[in-house]
Amino acid sequence: MRYISTRGQAPVLSFEDTMLTGLARDGGLYVPESIPTLSPDQIAAMAGQSYEEVAYTVMRPFVGDTFTDAQFRDLIAAAYAGFGHAARAPLVQLAPNHFLLELFHGPTLAFKDFAMQLIGQMFQAALARSGNRVTIVGATSGDTGSAAIEAFRGLAAVDVFILYPHGRVSEVQRRQMTTPTESNVHAIAVDGDFDDCQALVKEMFNDFAFRDAVRLAGVNSINWGRVLAQVVYYFTSAVSLGAPHRPVSFTVPTGNFGDVFAGFIAKRMGLPIAQLIVATNSNDILHRTLETGAYIKDSVTPTISPSMDIQVSSNFERALFYAYGQDGAAVASQMADLTRGGFTVSQGAIDALRDTYASGRVSEQETSDTIGTYLAQHGELLCPHTAVGAHVAGQHLGTVPMVTLATAHPAKFLAAVERATGIHPPLPPRMADLYDRTERITRSARDLGAIQNIIRDRITS
Numbered sequence: 001m002r003y004i005s006t007r008g009q010a011p012v013l014s015f016e017d018t019m020l021t022g023l024a025r026d027g028g029l030y031v032p033e034s035i036p037t038l039s040p041d042q043i044a045a046m047a048g049q050s051y052e053e054v055a056y057t058v059m060r061p062f063v064g065d066t067f068t069d070a071q072f073r074d075l076i077a078a079a080y081a082g083f084g085h086a087a088r089a090p091l092v093q094l095a096p097n098h099f100l101l102e103l104f105h106g107p108t109l110a111f112k113d114f115a116m117q118l119i120g121q122m123f124q125a126a127l128a129r130s131g132n133r134v135t136i137v138g139a140t141s142g143d144t145g146s147a148a149i150e151a152f153r154g155l156a157a158v159d160v161f162i163l164y165p166h167g168r169v170s171e172v173q174r175r176q177m178t179t180p181t182e183s184n185v186h187a188i189a190v191d192g193d194f195d196d197c198q199a200l201v202k203e204m205f206n207d208f209a210f211r212d213a214v215r216l217a218g219v220n221s222i223n224w225g226r227v228l229a230q231v232v233y234y235f236t237s238a239v240s241l242g243a244p245h246r247p248v249s250f251t252v253p254t255g256n257f258g259d260v261f262a263g264f265i266a267k268r269m270g271l272p273i274a275q276l277i278v279a280t281n282s283n284d285i286l287h288r289t290l291e292t293g294a295y296i297k298d299s300v301t302p303t304i305s306p307s308m309d310i311q312v313s314s315n316f317e318r319a320l321f322y323a324y325g326q327d328g329a330a331v332a333s334q335m336a337d338l339t340r341g342g343f344t345v346s347q348g349a350i351d352a353l354r355d356t357y358a359s360g361r362v363s364e365q366e367t368s369d370t371i372g373t374y375l376a377q378h379g380e381l382l383c384p385h386t387a388v389g390a391h392v393a394g395q396h397l398g399t400v401p402m403v404t405l406a407t408a409h410p411a412k413f414l415a416a417v418e419r420a421t422g423i424h425p426p427l428p429p430r431m432a433d434l435y436d437r438t439e440r441i442t443r444s445a446r447d448l449g450a451i452q453n454i455i456r457d458r459i460t461s
């Protein structure tokens with residue numbers, strides 16, 4: 001399996017190099033040259049299998065010769081061993097045709113653990129083999145950072161620097177990033193929003209001298225491995241609802257578009273997905289684009305679903321690549337226009353996007369009310385991101401089973417959940433002392449040079 005850039009001008013890479021490279025050198029994102037498909041019989045055979053077995057079947061064709069079959073099975077087993085639920089991603093029924101896919105049973109209580117735990121294993125195996133070390137730099141609105149620090153803390157061949165927007169993540173998210181004591185992980189509070197943090201990370205990748213000197217790697221959904229691992233739970237959940245014999249729809253709380261794009265990959269692999277619905281908070285660039293065809297940058301508004309406070313949605317570039325029939329030049333030209341404020345998607349491409357994705361936007365009041373309603377009517381305590389998804393899903397319920405992705409545990413967003421319900425959801429016992437642990441934070445201006453200096457000073461040479 002070979003990987004190509006969405007902008008068409010970067011070297012073609014193997015799975016291993018794609019995983020370790022991060023952003024393509026032309027500024028694009030790597031995607032597989034072709035998307036392998038699974039037959040209805042292969043999908044039907046997943047019924048009753050463990051999460052790990054399905055993960056192997058779904059991901060194996062993408063990995064090529066980076067790992068042997070046995071090695072890859074071992075890495076998957078190690079990645080999910082620490083999850084707090086035997087099903088890894090259990091489905092809970094809310095109403096006759098509405099289900100919640102609980103993706104928060106991993107070590108940091110958000111869906112990011114599904115990919116990050118596996119990437120941690122794959123990086124470790126690949127770096128042990130080559131003897132190389134890398135510097136991971138990531139941007140987070142809260143969950144990617146905590147999952148990355150958890151997955152890589154203490155690993156000898158990796159230094160990790162996570163940029164998060166100062167004052168704009170929840171207290172639990174911040175403490176998950178700032179309290180680990182291992183010296184190879186560093187949380188940097190940036191004076192700015194998530195888009196600023198993500199732009200800084202991309203600027204570091206585009207500074208080739210810096211990138212090569214520190215051996216930069218990325219674990220945001222820039223990294224194809226992140227998207228790939230998230231494809232698996234679309235299969236496990238759809239199969240348990242009757243796929244491939246019955247179509248299933250998904251509503252996905254969306255920010256950087258990685259999770260819902262993983263659903264698109266599942267669909268292209270042969271999973272019968274009827275609708276993929278993008279649910280946004282008031283940072284609604286994706287909803288606006290699908291409605292109007294114009295992708296115009298706006299400033300980020302803080303909300304009670306802070307992990308989705310994103311206006312420059314990185315993986316939308318991958319969606320555009322497929323909407324433009326894999327035309328890298330068309331994508332490169334739209335991305336150049338984005339640096340000047342925005343672009344209009346061509347009629348053909350917006351039609352293709354609308355064939356795949358529907359969308360909805362949810363206000364702050366609706367998010368809060370939805371948390372209250374789902375508790376009262378279904379006995380389920382939702383995190384605010386999941387509430388955004390559940391609200392939009394409620395507008396699309398029909399005869400096809402609908403799965404709403406429950407992307408985080410309500411205890412990660414205590415203040416919003418408590419305000420909506422009066423309930424104070426407890427953290428799991430293993431992190432009950434999180435509020436007592438000492439924090440270690442570096443504060444920085446939104447300044448590329450200053451952050452590069454912090455990284456140069458702290459990496460292990």
Ligand SMILES: Cc1ncc(COP(=O)(O)O)c(C=O)c1O
Nearest residue numbers: 143254255256257258259307407
């Ligand atoms: C809890 C939570 N829900 C939803 C999202 C949105 O996911 P994506 O960025 O893949 O669209 C995020 C962050 O990305 C998140 O942390």
Ligand SMILES: N[C@@H](CCOP(=O)(O)O)C(=O)O
Nearest residue numbers: 140141142143144220221256
């Ligand atoms: N919501 C994310 C934002 C980064 O998204 P990613 O999927 O590209 O890592 C977060 O929690 O950090």
